[in-house]
Amino acid sequence: MAVVAVAVAAIVGLMGSTWADEQNLASLPQLLALALTVPRADLCDHAAGCPCENATPPTASAATLAAMFEPEMLQLWKFLHYLGAIAAFGYGFYAPVFGMAVAKEPQHSNWFSRAAKRVTSFVILPFAIFMFITGAALIETSAAWEWSTRWLSVAMLLYFIALGISLFLQRSSLNKVIELSSQAPGPDGPPAELLKHSGRMRIYGVILLLLTLAILALMVWKPALGQ
Numbered sequence: 001m002a003v004v005a006v007a008v009a010a011i012v013g014l015m016g017s018t019w020a021d022e023q024n025l026a027s028l029p030q031l032l033a034l035a036l037t038v039p040r041a042d043l044c045d046h047a048a049g050c051p052c053e054n055a056t057p058p059t060a061s062a063a064t065l066a067a068m069f070e071p072e073m074l075q076l077w078k079f080l081h082y083l084g085a086i087a088a089f090g091y092g093f094y095a096p097v098f099g100m101a102v103a104k105e106p107q108h109s110n111w112f113s114r115a116a117k118r119v120t121s122f123v124i125l126p127f128a129i130f131m132f133i134t135g136a137a138l139i140e141t142s143a144a145w146e147w148s149t150r151w152l153s154v155a156m157l158l159y160f161i162a163l164g165i166s167l168f169l170q171r172s173s174l175n176k177v178i179e180l181s182s183q184a185p186g187p188d189g190p191p192a193e194l195l196k197h198s199g200r201m202r203i204y205g206v207i208l209l210l211l212t213l214a215i216l217a218l219m220v221w222k223p224a225l226g227q
Contacts, residue, residue: 070141070142070143073141074138074141074142077137077138077141078138080130080134081131081134083127084127084130084134085131087123087124087127088123088125088127088128088130088131089128089162089212091119091123091124092205092208092209092212093209093212095116095205096202096205096206096209098112098116099198099202099205102198103198103202106181106189106190106194106198107185109177109181109190109194110178110181110182113177113178113181114178116174117171117174117175117178120166120170120171120174124166125166125167128163128166132159139152150225150226151222151223151224151225152218154218154225155215155218155219158211158214158215158218159215161211162208162211162212162215165204165207166204166208169200169204170201170208173198173200173201173204174201176194176197177194180193180194180197181194
């Protein structure tokens with residue numbers, strides 16, 4: 001209807017004007033062509049970017065939405081990653097203190113070993129896996145980091161070494177300490193094998209602590225490492 005109204009107005013205006021001479025009548029096709037360019041709301045499909053005032057606004061693409069929420073998601077994954085790191089490796093900083101206390105009072109070694117096993121099973125290992133998952137999400141979310149980044153590759157290698165020591169070496173000695181300390185001590189005191197495995201646990205604890213410090217240093221300073 002808008003096109004018809006404009007066309008009729010143009011024709012009436014020309015015909016009713018005192019200057020409706022041949023020159024002005026010759027401009028009628030141009031006026032009709034101009035009228036045809038007027039947006040028609042009744043025929044427009046309201047596609048994104050059309051001149052119609054009722055046009056549907058352009059929708060944001062998935063990439064645009066991801067870019068919009070990238071800072072918030074990055075902060076969320078960082079928070080969860082740091083939480084996992086504290087829960088998984090925080091114990092390693094004060095476990096040697098307990099170990100030295102138990103060495104002086106071996107009668108408490110069974111209680112401490114059982115408590116350490118529970119902490120390892122229900123806190124350290126689950127949060128260690130959680131830390132890896134959130135770290136992977138952090139890499140995928142951030143445009144600044146890639147899996148091939150050298151310091152990141154070294155940090156992941158140290159992480160898996162620490163996880164292997166905790167799962168296989170330290171856990172094996174821990175189970176042995178629990179088994180041996182559950183027995184009544186002989187007249188000569190704790191058995192030699194118990195002292196051996198207790199010593200191994202302390203060594204593994206120191207190694208895990210050093211690995212944790214190395215990973216922490218890589219995460220903070222992010223050295224180029226030859227790249």
